[in-house]
Amino acid sequence: MESRLLRVDLTKRELKSEVIPHSVFEKWIGGSGINNWIMWEHFLTHDINCDPRGPDNIFVFGVGPLAGTGAGSGIKGRITFKSPCYNMFGDSAGGGKFPYAVRFTAFEYIAITGKADCPVYLHICNDEVALVDASHLWGKDTKETHQLLQAELGSYPSKAHTLTISQAGENQVGIASVVSDALRIHARCGGGAVLGSKNLKAIAVQGNGGLPVKMPDEMLAWSDDFRQKIDENEAVYGFKRRGTLGAVEMYQHIGSHFWRNNQGNMFRGDDVTSSDNWVKKYQKYSEVCSSDCFIACDSKYKIKGDESEAAAKYAGETFRRPEYLTTGSAAGALDVRDWSEVGHWGKITNDYGIDNQDLSCSISFLMELKQRDLISRKDVVDLFGREQSLEWGNMDDIENCVESVVFKKDLFGELFCDGPYLGALRYSERQGKNFMKYAIYGKGGASFTEEMRPFPTWMNNMAVASRGADHLKGIGLIEKFQRQDLSKIYFDGRTEAADLSTPELKGATTALVENQVALLNSYGVCMFHWMLDPAGYTPQEYYGKAYAAATGIDRVPEELMRDGERICNLEKAINSRIGMRREHDTICERWMWEPTDEGMYPGSVAANVFEEVLDEYYDWRGWERQTGLQTREKLESLDLGDVAEVLAEDGALAS
Numbered sequence: 326m327e328s329r330l331l332r333v334d335l336t337k338r339e340l341k342s343e344v345i346p347h348s349v350f351e352k353w354i355g356g357s358g359i360n361n362w363i364m365w366e367h368f369l370t371h372d373i374n375c376d377p378r379g380p381d382n383i384f385v386f387g388v389g390p391l392a393g394t395g396a397g398s399g400i401k402g403r404i405t406f407k408s409p410c411y412n413m414f415g416d417s418a419g420g421g422k423f424p425y426a427v428r429f430t431a432f433e434y435i436a437i438t439g440k441a442d443c444p445v446y447l448h449i450c451n452d453e454v455a456l457v458d459a460s461h462l463w464g465k466d467t468k469e470t471h472q473l474l475q476a477e478l479g480s481y482p483s484k485a486h487t488l489t490i491s492q493a494g495e496n497q498v499g500i501a502s503v504v505s506d507a508l509r510i511h512a513r514c515g516g517g518a519v520l521g522s523k524n525l526k527a528i529a530v531q532g533n534g535g536l537p538v539k540m541p542d543e544m545l546a547w548s549d550d551f552r553q554k555i556d557e558n559e560a561v562y563g564f565k566r567r568g569t570l571g572a573v574e575m576y577q578h579i580g581s582h583f584w585r586n587n588q589g590n591m592f593r594g595d596d597v598t599s600s601d602n603w604v605k606k607y608q609k610y611s612e613v614c615s616s617d618c619f620i621a622c623d624s625k626y627k628i629k630g631d632e633s634e635a636a637a638k639y640a641g642e643t644f645r646r647p648e649y650l651t652t653g654s655a656a657g658a659l660d661v662r663d664w665s666e667v668g669h670w671g672k673i674t675n676d677y678g679i680d681n682q683d684l685s686c687s688i689s690f691l692m693e694l695k696q697r698d699l700i701s702r703k704d705v706v707d708l709f710g711r712e713q714s715l716e717w718g719n720m721d722d723i724e725n726c727v728e729s730v731v732f733k734k735d736l737f738g739e740l741f742c743d744g745p746y747l748g749a750l751r752y753s754e755r756q757g758k759n760f761m762k763y764a765i766y767g768k769g770g771a772s773f774t775e776e777m778r779p780f781p782t783w784m785n786n787m788a789v790a791s792r793g794a795d796h797l798k799g800i801g802l803i804e805k806f807q808r809q810d811l812s813k814i815y816f817d818g819r820t821e822a823a824d825l826s827t828p829e830l831k832g833a834t835t836a837l838v839e840n841q842v843a844l845l846n847s848y849g850v851c852m853f854h855w856m857l858d859p860a861g862y863t864p865q866e867y868y869g870k871a872y873a874a875a876t877g878i879d880r881v882p883e884e885l886m887r888d889g890e891r892i893c894n895l896e897k898a899i900n901s902r903i904g905m906r907r908e909h910d911t912i913c914e915r916w917m918w919e920p921t922d923e924g925m926y927p928g929s930v931a932a933n934v935f936e937e938v939l940d941e942y943y944d945w946r947g948w949e950r951q952t953g954l955q956t957r958e959k960l961e962s963l964d965l966g967d968v969a970e971v972l973a974e975d976g977a978l979a980s
């Protein structure tokens with residue numbers, strides 16, 4: 326197994342092709358593992374404390390070795406960089422056809438540094454690469470940019486597939502995202518601002534090459550088996566119909582939504598409390614987001630205009646079904662009660678390429694201040710240059726707030742362009758008042774629109790995720806769905822991981838699942854297949870066989886789990902070099918101290934178990950409790966002695 330990396334130095338306009346040898350796959354698997362390795366190596370020769378919006382930051386795109394092989398497990402590309410909004414390790418996955426198309430060019434990894442002297446886009450056509458003037462694309466949103474590039478590049482040797490930024494990225498809004506084929510968003514951590522700071526508007530790829538599969542017969546056999554398993558899995562049928570929206574009813578039942586800036590945890594209104602309402606009223610047809618998926622959970626919607634009073638305003642609008650977190654940010658954080666408005670929120674945040682988690686929590690922070698009369702009419706005019714009601718669920722106000730941030734067009738946009746944590750800090754300072762208890766955030770200042778106070782693993786995820794508060798790195802399915810069967814499998818017959826009444830095994834679950842997810846992200850597959858049968862399609866065993874067929878790297882499950890652990894430890898080491906310690910592994914005041922007063926678990930606060938769970942997480946990781954830093958012993962056990970040396974030089978290794 327080897328692969329090609331395209332290095333792009335925008336300052337020098339230099340484009341170089343390099344081979345990534347087999348030995349790198351042996352150690353870093355592929356996908357996010359290799360992206361992390363490229364980033365780590367880059368910051369051995371560049372200042373890791375550089376301005377993330379400066380030319381020394383690196384932006385890496387990579388696609389893993391299972392992508393496009395016909396495995397049927399979906400394809401996710403990954404972008405990796407130092408985050409401009411959280412000033413730490415940043416990465417984000419995205420589907421769509423772009424990562425699939427990249428695999429049919431000569432390159433699987435792209436590393437971009439420097440800054441172009443004018444707007445450009447990167448065009449890759451099989452093994453030919455060029456930087457092309459993008460002045461005609463500057464000022465366009467992600468959809469317009471994608472359409473213009475497809476028209477301009479034609480359909481030979483294949484249709485063009487794109488990764489684009491919007492005006493938010495151009496304006497270096499810290500929470501700006503990168504969008505794949507105008508449909509699937511790499512939402513988290515501000516990759517759009519990094520590309521904007523480099524004057525890189527887009528990457529467009531066209532390819533009709535093949536891709537290497539080491540053992541094609543074994544790959545086909547695995548794929549046949551996987552298709553059969555997916556066909557027999559009853560959970561798949563509901564997931565095809567509703568996708569992640571299927572969580573709406575269950576979260577309503579257990580009190581796991583995030584309502585009005587997490588003042589509550591249940592949605593309100595008859596419409597948005599039923600995912601079937603969405604399917605019946607708006608869904609047109611199901612489709613796959615990538616080209617190599619046996620599930621097809623994605624779908625298209627169209628608003629006719631007569632479905633509700635609010636829908637009339639969006640008549641004719643068509644886009645893809647909102648995912649759960651898009652819904653959580655609109656129907657939850659902002660209390661939008663009509664499905665057509667939730668769909669519209671998903672579309673505008675995608676077209677504007679902006680993270681709807683951080684954006685919604687910035688807006689809901691301000692709405693709560695208004696609700697509590699903590700800001701006056703004059704303060705609102707000061708922020709927006711005009712009157713705004715800032716009433717919960719008011720879509721006109723919400724759209725104005727979105728444009729404020731995307732275009733940094735007023736004080737609100739300037740203050741909140743990096744998300745709710747920095748926005749609340751800046752606003753508190755400006756007003757001479759402490760509003761921080763109303764800001765919702767976890768590690769790095771990143772926000773997230775799900776209830777977590779009764780869910781210790783979920784809460785721990787928010788505090789320790791390497792890219793800032795996030796549920797996907799160590800996703801706490803075992804406790805949220807109280808899966809005792811999974812707890813027993815993972816922890817030698819013990820059931821505490823599924824028991825919400827005890828903090829035990831919650832930090833352990835985070836550590837174990839982070840290692841598994843690191844493997845999936847490195848294979849380059851979609852997580853949803855695994856989530857539909859976490860005990861059956863294990864990343865280290867079941868997927869490990871497909872990885873072996875694709876690459877020829879045959880590992881026993883224990884070795885693969887160690888590979889996943891190594892990948893997680895490199896992300897940790899990057900953050901330790903930036904200066905992150907135990908005190909950064911934390912969450913906001915509301916989650917920590919303010920009890921929930923509704924849902925199935927009223928009275929819950931994170932503070933009851935927070936430190937205990939964090940200690941257990943560090944113990945399972947083999948890191949030092951007091952500082953949260955890695956130990957030399959642990960790093961050497963993972964063949965990361967060189968990483969330990971760098972950390973020791975930086976004073977970032979446990980003493």
Ligand code: SF4
Pocket residue numbers: 398399400420612613614615618619620621622623851852853854
């Ligand atoms: S399961 Fe859904 S999100 Fe995952 S690859 Fe398939 S269509 Fe895309």
